[in-house]
Amino acid sequence: MPALLTVEQVNKSFQGVRTLTDVTFSLESGQVLGLIGPNGAGKTTIFNVISGIYTADSGRIRLADVEITNRAPARIARLGVARTFQVARTFNDMTVDENLRMALVTARLSSAEERRRVDAMLDQVGLRGARDTYVSALPDGQKKLLEVARAILLDPKLLILDEPFAGVSAEVIEILIALIIRLAGTGIGCLVISHDIVSLPRLCEEVLVLVEGKVLTRGPVAEIRNDPRVVDAYLGA
Ligand SMILES: Nc1ncnc2c1ncn2[C@@H]1O[C@H](COP(=O)(O)OP(=O)(O)OP(=O)(O)O)[C@@H](O)[C@H]1O
Numbered sequence: 001m002p003a004l005l006t007v008e009q010v011n012k013s014f015q016g017v018r019t020l021t022d023v024t025f026s027l028e029s030g031q032v033l034g035l036i037g038p039n040g041a042g043k044t045t046i047f048n049v050i051s052g053i054y055t056a057d058s059g060r061i062r063l064a065d066v067e068i069t070n071r072a073p074a075r076i077a078r079l080g081v082a083r084t085f086q087v088a089r090t091f092n093d094m095t096v097d098e099n100l101r102m103a104l105v106t107a108r109l110s111s112a113e114e115r116r117r118v119d120a121m122l123d124q125v126g127l128r129g130a131r132d133t134y135v136s137a138l139p140d141g142q143k144k145l146l147e148v149a150r151a152i153l154l155d156p157k158l159l160i161l162d163e164p165f166a167g168v169s170a171e172v173i174e175i176l177i178a179l180i181i182r183l184a185g186t187g188i189g190c191l192v193i194s195h196d197i198v199s200l201p202r203l204c205e206e207v208l209v210l211v212e213g214k215v216l217t218r219g220p221v222a223e224i225r226n227d228p229r230v231v232d233a234y235l236g237a
């Protein structure tokens with residue numbers, strides 16, 4: 001069985017400046033893998049390459065046995081990769097409910113089925129009370145929850161989250177952790193960028209450390225935290 005996600009020797013430069021160098025790692029179904037590294041290490045860039053927003057200069061990315069390298073973002077999403085952004089991208093002049101229904105447009109469901117799925121999702125992320133609220137009026141934490149809800153509505157195989165815990169309340173962090181653990185239990189693979197050293201060990205057995213665009217190491221959170229190379233990379237940043 002191939003891994004759910006395989007990233008092989010990915011390189012990416014911007015204006016001649018190397019941002020990712022030979023990035024290689026894999027992730028299994030049902031696994032939550034943390035991605036850490038100092039600011040500017042290339043974490044968001046590798047997410048953008050996996051989701052097709054940036055093209056890789058070289059290297060390969062596979063979802064199970066399907067090559068997704070440099071395919072269009074919409075195609076990659078249809079193949080089962082869902083993501084969120086470091087700064088939530090929600091439709092602010094629509095309600096929470098409308099945002100979720102938008103996510104399902106391409107699924108062409110009957111309106112009853114659409115309603116059922118959206119209601120179930122509102123309950124899962126604790127947003128039922130905010131259903132008719134305009135997103136512009138939502139606190140940032142609830143925007144993050146909405147974005148995650150939108151990402152998982154289409155039953156992805158792989159969920160990639162860019163700093164889901166940054167700038168959100170302890171209460172929202174708890175909802176997100178429970179949600180991610182539940183999703184992983186259903187076989188979804190999750191790749192989570194986070195600096196939150198308290199939440200990470202609760203979510204993932206392993207973290208991948210990216211420094212200056214290169215994979216420095218990978219291992220259990222407890223070991224990684226005490227790895228002098230990791231400590232140096234953070235202190236030197
Ligand atoms: N579109 C772009 N054009 C030019 N440079 C870019 C672009 N996207 C990213 N970079 C550069 O790539 C490097 C890595 O950025 P990236 O956003 O991936 O870092 P990060 O690890 O997500 O950092 P942070 O923790 O601050 O979010 C930075 O030097 C950044 O300036």
Ligand SMILES: [Mg+2]
Pocket residue numbers: 043044045086
């Ligand atoms: Mg980033």
